[in-house]
Amino acid sequence: MKSLLKFITCGSVDDGKSTLIGHILYDSKLLYADQEKALELDSKVGSRGGAIDYSLLLDGLMAEREQGITIDVAYRYFTTDNRSFIVADTPGHEEYTRNMAVGASFAELAIILLDAKQGVLVQTRRHARICSLMGVKHFVFAVNKIDLVDYNHERFLEIEEQIKELVKELSLENVHIIPVSATEGDNVTKKSANTPWYSGEALLTHLENVEIDNKSEEGFYMPVQRVCRPNHTFRGFQGEIEAGSIAVGDEITTLPSNEKALVKSIHVTDKESQSAGQGQAVTIQLNKEVDVSRGCVLTKGTSIAPSKLLSAKILWMDDSELTAGKEYFVKVGTKMLTGVVTDVKYKIDVNTGEHLPTGYLTKNEIAACDILLSEKIVVDEFDAHKTLGELILIDRITNMTSACGVIEDVHNNDAKNGKFAFEYNELKARGDIFEEFYYDTETLSIFKYKPEEKTYxxxxxxxxxxxxxxYPENFDLLVLRDGVAIEVRDKKIANIKSIDDYKYQEVPVINGRGFEVKVNSNEEVTTFLNEYKETNEKTLGDFLNKWVKFETYRKVVFHSTN
Structure with missing residues (x-):
């Protein structure tokens, strides 16, 4: 028997998703006798004139049956002679897109249904894009209600061309297009004589035979869910191994503390084991004490690194708008902390795929944004390490999930990623003098927003x-961390030089954060630079309190995000 297949049904409202899965369960004899009897009785008072309404097997909520639509995500587990399945039947209505995204997050394959009379709709495009965003690599486009167009081959070919355009636009892989009738059963569990022009497999046959290539991720990693300490002699780290394998005696690296230790023992449930691999829930004991708690990650043979700045593509699911600068709880892996959406770079037109510049997002829109976390955590690109590349944003006031998305880029440090504000010849400096300081009247917190990414x-x-x-029209900017001085005259950069060559020129001096440096002579500049070289993390605060002043050129502006 082939491995378990997790798949999702999606598409526009009333395209027949629940009916399709219900028909598979019914035709495959996968119902208990009482379920089958209940279905037949319920169908007699349904909308099909007494004929079996297969959607009733999945539309369980009273509101769903009354409206004839799916609202919640319905999960069903079933097994045929050839394979076991978990299916998520998701709602097609735009109002419940967040529910559909939940189903897509677990799926390996997506069945996207289309009405043969209507073809590719906006919601079809949105669901295909969300599935792609969530990492689904296998797609079946089921052209449903083919019976209502009299099994017309030409109509099927028209829709096939629409689908091919969508596939090309989204760069989808492993795509199959199947004409079906969910109510009549054509090409659902077996080939139909009504579509002699279709030479492919029936839908269920395809699901039983499709090969899911799960890309192997680099190295071993395990996000820590819990620290287990039943007594003073044992301290173990519990979690599920997301990739790779581990054995007693292996050297692991703990992140973000970056400590190294040897694996002393591995426990799978209540039994000790010499090794463990991907998908297993384990308790790992190390040979020494390390700084590890929930949200940390144990790694071996990976290039994963902590970061606090990342770029993500998100689906906005909140009724309120998303604007740059608002603070949320951010959950990645087993870690949750606060973070600020610093920039909404663009949103994606669902119809055309065009990148549209915007300053805000409304419900069900997809966009690329930058997120600044309150501290460095272990993250990676979604394509490299899936579990560390998935995130959700949670509203701090309501605790509602506001967005879900995937990490596309991780900025481990500014220098490595070339994020420089100033460049000239071999000199580069990072300067944050264009950051805005806002006070959020909703969360009662101060946040920074950096609208400028240009290099000068x-x-x-x-x-x-x-x-x-x-700032004044004439000033000198000293970027201490990069050792660069920028001379500004009449608002223009007159010179960029090494800070070692800088001499005081009787104009205001500003540091790389935009704060006034309290110097009035070359001697004071020399003292300032020499004292900076002697600072460390513990003494930096005292150094800044002595030498810089925030409010000369900067202020905090009140800002409402709603």
Whole structure:
């Protein structure tokens, strides 16, 4: 028997998703006698004139049956002679897109239904895009209600062309297109004589035979769900192995603390084991004490690294708008912390795939954004390590899930990723003088928003005034961490030089964060630079309190995100 297949049915409202799965269960004799009897009785008062309404097997909520639509995600487990399945029947109505996204997050294959009379609709495109976003690699486009167009081959070919355009636009892989009738059973569990022009497999046959290639991820990693300490002699780290394998004696690296230790013992349930692999829930004991708690990750042979700045593609699911600068709880793997959406870079037109510049998002829109976390955590790109590349945003006030998405880029440090504000010849500096400081009246917290990503060089004019900053037309900018000095005259960059060559020129001096540096002579500049070289994490606060002043050129602006 082939491995378990997890799949989802989706598509526009009333395209027949529940009916299709119900018909598979009924035809395959996968119902208990009482279920079958109840279905026949319920169908007599249904909308099909006494004929069996297969959707009733999945539409369990009273509201669903009354409206004739799916609202919640219905999961069904079934087994044929050739394979075991878990199917998520998801709602097609736009109002319940968040429920559909939940189903897509677990699936390996998506069956996207289309009405043969209507073809590809906006919701069809949205669901295909969400499935692709969630990492689904196998697709079946089921052209349903083929009986209502009299099994017309030409109509099927028209829809096939629409689907091929969508497949090309989204770069979908492993795509099959099957004409079906969920109510009449054509090409659902067996080939239909009504479509002699279709030479492919029936839907269930395809599901039984499809090969799911699960891409192997680099190395071993296990997000820690719980620290187990039943007594003072044992401390184990519990979680599910997401990739790779581990054995007693292996050296692992703990992240984000970056400590190394040897595996002393491995426990699978209540039994000790010499090794364990992907998919197993284990308790791992190390040979020494390390700084590990829930949300940390045990790794071996990977290039995963902690970061606090990431770029993600998200599906916005909240009734309120998303605007840059609002703070949320961010959950990645087993770690949850606060983070700020610093920039909504663009949203994606569901119809055309075009990237549209925007400053906000409304419900069910998909967009690319940047997120700044409150601390460094273990994350990676979704394509590299799936579990560490999935995230959700949670509203801090209501605790509702506001968005789900995938991480597309991780910025481990500014220098490595080339995020420089100033460049000239071999000199590069990061400067954050264009960051805005806002006070969020809803969350009662201060956040930073960085609208500028442009790189400036000699001759460029700088935007010296923003919402929360206003600099003089002439000033010198000292970026201490990169050892670079930028001389600004009449709002333009006159020179970029090494900070070792800088001399005080009787103009205001500003540091790389936009704060006034309290110096008035070359001697004071020299003292300032020498003291900076002697600072460390513990003494940096005292150094800044002595030498810089925030409010000279900056202020905090009140900001409402609703």
């Amino acid at each position: 060089t000699v001759g460029d004019e700088l935007p010296v005034e923003g919402d929360s900053y206003k």
